[in-house]
Amino acid sequence: MDQTFRFLSQIAIRPLADERVHARFLTDRDLPALLELEQEKWTDVQAASRAQLQARIDAHPDLAVGAFCSRSGRLLASLFMRPVADDFHRCVTSWEDCTLLPSPATGTTLFGISLTSRDQAGVTALLKFFWPYALKRGWRYIYLGSPVPGLRDWMAAHPEGHVEDYVHARRRGLPLDPQLRYYASRGFDRIVSIKRDYFPHERSLDYGVLLRGTVPLSILRPVWSALALPTIQRIAHPLAALL
Template sequence: MRPIETRFLKQDDIDALLTLEQTKWDRDQAADASDLTARIQAYPQLSIGAFDTSSGAAMTSLFMKPISVAQLRSAPDWVGCARVEESDEEPGNSLFGISLSSVDAESVTAVFEFFWPYALKHGWRDIYLGSPMPGLRAWKQINPDLPADVYMHEMHHGLPRDPQLRYYYNKGFREIVACKPDYFPHPASLDYGAVIRGHIPLSAGNPLWRHVPLPWLKRMRHLLFRLVRTS
């Protein structure tokens, strides 16, 4: 196992993050330096990265923002959900995952484990994501008359048929909220996106966790992530 450092992101990380973006995403999907800078400046406690300590390379980045249910429903696409902007509307207890980029599965686990104690301390209850469905195009070739949301809900051996939805399912994002056409450019998904939701484990005890010291919550983080995987 390679040594990994997991922490909140800083402006000094931009170059490493750009390399990760360019490795993981196509040109029209990758964030540029101004996007990354704006996210870190606007949401410093919701921008997290995992780095290979031997090389300094960024292995995983996770960017989130507060969002209200009304904002989530009114946004027609990913850009509307992910836009970095000030809002007069109370966001409530929900987050939207702007971006999860990774080249290493272990570091994804490390990032989520890192965040859970802070999420409980702050009072966050759930996280929404917009996911591509890379198996949709091939499925539509076989089922041209069926709508995309049929595929989105299809299960195989108790897991989502789509490989990306299956990946997020195993990370705790098990509730499908909406199927959105023209959500973001992704040819294999026919530009559809699935809006999915994951509940932060033990967040129902919100009033309690605000009074628990953060170091104690950090000691619980391995247990918290196991709850995500088994709930």
């Protein structure tokens, strides 16, 4: 443990660099920009309302993050999360179920209510920003529910096939489905369960896949709990390639 502290302390002296995208926790003032992003990226059925966005920020202000263009201030990506029990995936069938579960008093698991983006640099900024907070708070796992937008066309071409076959199909070692492949590239590579009627999504035939990602270096929880957040932020910056 002493060697780990010395290693982290050496990394911590490196300065943080400015970037063209910056991330921060969301507030009520961001609601117009959030609504615009929702309406751009989701259908009327899928998009969150102003009241829903407000409720997410109010419920967990430390788990609502936005990424913004440093020049224009335009919202590039948003991420909303909530605490869940470690075994929550066993008792849910839909995205709505995941959002309505009672929050546990303690735990190490988060559920990503939504990840919405118009710029991939925004997603990267969200992950980099939240990582130190996740380490400090002791979060170990983050779950996301993913659509499978290639499913409808695949089923049309393989009428005898099964949804499970498509979800687990690989091409050159990566998921066949483009959305699952994207999430796998961001660390959400563990397929936990496949849910029918998970969320309205025509190309996915309303199926969703619960994916689990592990917060990098979260196994060192005793170390992070002993360090101040600014120190963890300085440590995390040069290690961001792990995300």
